[in-house]
Amino acid sequence: MEFFHNPNFDFLGKKWYFLAFSLVFSVAGVWSMLFWHHIPYGIDFRGGTLVYVKFSHTPNINELRHEIDHAGLHNFKIQNYDIPSNNEVLIDLDVQETSEQALDKGKAQIIRTLETNVPSGKIDLNNAPVLTIKQYLMDKDPMHLGSDADQKYTQQAQDIVNTRDKVHGGVLSNFDELKGAVDPAAVASLPDGFFLSDFGVRNVEIVGPEVGAQLRKQAILATVYSLAGMLIYLGFRFEWIYGVAAVVTVFHDTLITVGAFSLLDKDISLTVIAAILTLIGYSNNDTIVVFDRIRENIKLMRREKLSDIVNRSINQTLSRTILTAGLTFLTVLALYLFGGEVLRGFSLALVIGILIGTYSSIAIAAPILVAYQDWRVKKGKRPTAMPVRTR
Amino acid sequence: MQKNLLWRLIVILGALLVFLFGILGIPQGLSGHDLLKAMTDRIHLGLDLRGGTHLILQVQVNDAVNVDAQNAIEVLKEQLNKHKISFADISQPDPQNNPDHIQLKGIPPEGHKDLMDIASERLPEYNVSSGANNTYMLNMKPQMLTDLKNRAVTQAIETIRNRIDQLGVSEPTIQEHGLGQYQILVQLPDVDDPGRVKDIMQSTAMLEIKQVIGGPYPSDQAALQDKGGVLPPDAILLPGHGAPGAPPDQEAWYLVSRVSAVRGKDLRDAQPSTDQNGQPSVHFTLTGEGGQRFYNFTSAHVDDRLAVVLDNKVQEVANIKEPIRDTGEISGGSMTEQQAKDLSMILRSGALPAGIKYLEERTVGPSLGADSIRHGVTAAIIGMLAVLIFMLIYYRAAGINADVALLLNLVILLGFMGYFEAVLTLPGIAGVILTVGMGVDSNVLIFERIREELRNGKTPPSAVDQGFSHAWITIVDTHVTTIVSAAILFIFGTGPVKGFAVTLTFGLLANLFTAVFVSRAIFDWVLSRKQRGDALSI
Numbered sequence: 063m064e065f066f067h068n069p070n071f072d073f074l075g076k077k078w079y080f081l082a083f084s085l086v087f088s089v090a091g092v093w094s095m096l097f098w099h100h101i102p103y104g105i106d107f108r109g110g111t112l113v114y115v116k117f118s119h120t121p122n123i124n125e126l127r128h129e130i131d132h133a134g135l136h137n138f139k140i141q142n143y144d145i146p147s148n149n150e151v152l153i154d155l156d157v158q159e160t161s162e163q164a165l166d167k168g169k170a171q172i173i174r175t176l177e178t179n180v181p182s183g184k185i186d187l188n189n190a191p192v193l194t195i196k197q198y199l200m201d202k203d204p205m206h207l208g209s210d211a212d213q214k215y216t217q218q219a220q221d222i223v224n225t226r227d228k229v230h231g232g233v234l235s236n237f238d239e240l241k242g243a244v245d246p247a248a249v250a251s252l253p254d255g256f257f258l259s260d261f262g263v264r265n266v267e268i269v270g271p272e273v274g275a276q277l278r279k280q281a282i283l284a285t286v287y288s289l290a291g292m293l294i295y296l297g298f299r300f301e302w303i304y305g306v307a308a309v310v311t312v313f314h315d316t317l318i319t320v321g322a323f324s325l326l327d328k329d330i331s332l333t334v335i336a337a338i339l340t341l342i343g344y345s346n347n348d349t350i351v352v353f354d355r356i357r358e359n360i361k362l363m364r365r366e367k368l369s370d371i372v373n374r375s376i377n378q379t380l381s382r383t384i385l386t387a388g389l390t391f392l393t394v395l396a397l398y399l400f401g402g403e404v405l406r407g408f409s410l411a412l413v414i415g416i417l418i419g420t421y422s423s424i425a426i427a428a429p430i431l432v433a434y435q436d437w438r439v440k441k442g443k444r445p446t447a448m449p450v451r452t453r
Numbered sequence: 454m455q456k457n458l459l460w461r462l463i464v465i466l467g468a469l470l471v472f473l474f475g476i477l478g479i480p481q482g483l484s485g486h487d488l489l490k491a492m493t494d495r496i497h498l499g500l501d502l503r504g505g506t507h508l509i510l511q512v513q514v515n516d517a518v519n520v521d522a523q524n525a526i527e528v529l530k531e532q533l534n535k536h537k538i539s540f541a542d543i544s545q546p547d548p549q550n551n552p553d554h555i556q557l558k559g560i561p562p563e564g565h566k567d568l569m570d571i572a573s574e575r576l577p578e579y580n581v582s583s584g585a586n587n588t589y590m591l592n593m594k595p596q597m598l599t600d601l602k603n604r605a606v607t608q609a610i611e612t613i614r615n616r617i618d619q620l621g622v623s624e625p626t627i628q629e630h631g632l633g634q635y636q637i638l639v640q641l642p643d644v645d646d647p648g649r650v651k652d653i654m655q656s657t658a659m660l661e662i663k664q665v666i667g668g669p670y671p672s673d674q675a676a677l678q679d680k681g682g683v684l685p686p687d688a689i690l691l692p693g694h695g696a697p698g699a700p701p702d703q704e705a706w707y708l709v710s711r712v713s714a715v716r717g718k719d720l721r722d723a724q725p726s727t728d729q730n731g732q733p734s735v736h737f738t739l740t741g742e743g744g745q746r747f748y749n750f751t752s753a754h755v756d757d758r759l760a761v762v763l764d765n766k767v768q769e770v771a772n773i774k775e776p777i778r779d780t781g782e783i784s785g786g787s788m789t790e791q792q793a794k795d796l797s798m799i800l801r802s803g804a805l806p807a808g809i810k811y812l813e814e815r816t817v818g819p820s821l822g823a824d825s826i827r828h829g830v831t832a833a834i835i836g837m838l839a840v841l842i843f844m845l846i847y848y849r850a851a852g853i854n855a856d857v858a859l860l861l862n863l864v865i866l867l868g869f870m871g872y873f874e875a876v877l878t879l880p881g882i883a884g885v886i887l888t889v890g891m892g893v894d895s896n897v898l899i900f901e902r903i904r905e906e907l908r909n910g911k912t913p914p915s916a917v918d919q920g921f922s923h924a925w926i927t928i929v930d931t932h933v934t935t936i937v938s939a940a941i942l943f944i945f946g947t948g949p950v951k952g953f954a955v956t957l958t959f960g961l962l963a964n965l966f967t968a969v970f971v972s973r974a975i976f977d978w979v980l981s982r983k984q985r986g987d988a989l990s991i
Contacts, residue, residue, distance in 0.1 A: 232818055264821045343938030386898070402829070404501070
C-alpha cells in the first residue's frame, strides 16, 4: 500500500499562500492574547483554588453559584467538569480568595457551604478522612475487638474509604453500598455518627500567588532554553542558517499553539507547557528530516538551483512526513478522546501542535533557507548553494 | 551471516528477558492479578494516579537570622557591660527585611577599640562598620548569612522528615524544592487529610518555660495599662488560654520573663499522658543540663508562677510548690487524646529552626486517580492498536517487523522504569503513548527509504542496507532534539510533568535500539531465508 507515488508538488511556488495562512493564524492568536481572552493562565500560573466536586445527582449550577456567592465568596467561576452527566463541577476561586496565611480557607468554605441540612452532631462520611472514621470506630467499638483494635479499625476505615472512592466514584448515596466490602457490624454503627451528603470533593489544587509567579517565570525560561538548545544543536550539526530556520519554525508553531489556546479560551496549565516543549522537539524532527535530505541532495545535484533541490527533498520525504505525522496524530487523538478530562488540555496542545508542526516543516522551514540564499545572491555575494559541512 | 544473526538474536532475547525482569521481577504467579501486583510493586504510581497530597512550603529563613541576631545583641550587651562601656541602644533597625543588621547607638569614642575586639572575638560572623554620631552597624558576612539560611532549610527538612516518619506515611518525598528559594517539596502518597499533617509539619514546636510576672489580663491593652503604659524591659506579653474555669475561647494575656528557664533543646523526651484531672496531657523529661538549670530556677522561685510556653503561646500556668528537677507536664486548653499524641511526637522530633509557610497544596482523591488510570490505559491501548494495525496494512510483512520492534520498545521502556524506580504519572502514560507514535517514526523513515531504493532498482539486500545507513543519521538527529526537550522538562518540571519527561526519554532511548538494531536483525533474518531475486514485502 502506498499513499504517494513519486509526488512532485511545487511547494516553494506556493510559499506566499503558506505565508498568508501562517500570518492569519499567528495574528489571530496574538490579537486574542492581547485584546480578547488574553493568555488564559491555568491555576499553576495565576494562583488560586480549584475544587473538583462530584455529586450523586446532576447539580444545578446556577443554584450552586448562588449558594457560594451567598457564603461570602465572590470571585469564582463554576462550570461542569467533563460532560454534565458526569455530575461533576469545577469551582475555580480567584487568587484573591486564596489567603496567604491559610491557603485552604477557600476550600473549607466551599465544603461548609455545600454541606446543607447537616444533622446535628453528625459527620459527613463522603468527605471524612480515614483517621476520623477510624477514631469513630474505635470509640464505638462495634466489632468488640480486643488488643489489635487499632489496626483492625484502621483497616475497616481504609476499606470504607476505598469502597467510597474507588468503587462508587467518591460519593456514597446509601450506607448499604458499603456492605460486602466492610464488616456488617461496622457498617451498622456508621449511621449513628455519620450522614451522607450529596457530594464528595475529589481533588483540590491550591496555588499561592508566589508560586504562580515562580512557575510563570520557569515556564518561559524552559521554553527559551529549549529553543536555544535546538539552535545550538542544529547549528552544530548543520550550518547556523539551518538552526535559525528551524528555531523560527518552532517559534511559529509555539505561537500558533498558544494563540489557539487563547482563541478557544482553554486554560494553559503546567502540562500544556510540557506538551508545548515536547512539540518543540517533535516539530524539529520533521524539519531535520527535510534538512538532512536537502543536505544529501545538494551533494548529488550540484548544478541545480537550491529551490529545485529543496522542492525535490520535500517531495522525497513527503510520504514519511505525512505517515509519521498521521500516526503520531492518531495516538494523540486517542489521548484526546479517551484520555479523560485531566489530560484534555495536554492532548489538545499536542493535537494542534502536531498538525501545525508538520505543516510548518514543509511550508516555513524550507522556504526560509531558499529566501536566505536568494538574499545572499541579491547582495552580490557568491551564490553558494552549499551551506553544508560534511560530517 | 547466519552466525552473526544468531548472535544478534541472543542480544535481543537477552534484552527482552532483562527488561521483563525489570517490569515484573519474579512474579508470585502467572494470573493477571499476580502479574499486575508484580508490576505495581516495581513501577511506582505518581500521586496523580494513586491519590495523595503534594505540598510546597517555604522556610521563613529570616526567623533563623533573627534568632542569631538577637543572640548577638545579648552577647553585645553583656560584653559591653562587662567592659564598662556605656551605650544608648542596641537594636535591629529593620528586622523584617534585614534581620542581620544590628545598630549600636551612643558608644563613646574611647570604647571603639574594645567594641572592635568584642566583635572580632565573640561575633566573628559579623562585619562591623562605624557611622556618624557614635553609631556602629553590625551585619552578617554574606557567606555566613547564606550558610545560616541554607542550614535552616536543611534542618527544617530533617525535622519535617522525623515528624512524617512518625506519622507512618509510606514512601513520602521530602526534599529541597530547587526551583524556588528556601522551599521544600513534600509529597505524601495516600494521605487524604492534609489538614492534620500540615498542622504537624508547621508547628515550630518551640517549647519554653518562663517565669510569670503578671496576668492573666483580659487583653494586651489591659496589661499595658496595668504597667503604666510601658512594659518592663526584661518582660514580654504573650497570649494564652483563659484562666481556669473560664470559657476556653476567652482571651488571656500574661506578662512573662524574656529569658527562658528551659528551652526546647533541653528536652530529652515527651510522651502523651493524663494530668491529675484525667485530661490528656504531655509529659516531658529534661536533659541533665537542662534539668540542673530548671532546678536552680525553681529553687530560686518557690511560690512564684511559671508558664509553659509553646510557640509563643502560654499553654499552662502553675505555681512552683517546690524545686523541680527534670520533669514537667503540658496540659491546659482542651487537648484531645490525638492532640496530646501529636504534640508529644512534635516535641520529640525537635523544633523547627524557622517558621514555615505553605505556598502550594494539591490533593488528589483516590477516586480521581482510579479514573485517571482507567482513562490513561484505555487511551494507550487504543492508540497503540491503531498504530500497530496501520503498520500491518501499510507495510504488510515489514509491518510485522515494525510491530515487533514497537512492542519490544514498550517492554524496554517499562523495564527501564522498573530498574530506575521511576514514577509513572498520568502525563507519563501519555508519554508512553507518545513514544509509540514517535517511535514508529524511525521505522517509517527506514521503510520509506528502503522502498525508494527498491524503486531505484536496487536489490532487496542492498536496499535494506542503504535504507538503514541513510536513515541512521536522521534518526539520531531527531532523537537528540526530542531528548533535549525532555531533559529541559525534567529539570524544570515537578511531579506529573517530570514523570512525562522520564517516560519520553526512556522511550526514545529504547527506540534507538529497537527501531535500528532489532528491526535490522529481523530484516536480515527474512532476507537470509529468501532466494536471490525474491521480492521484499514492504
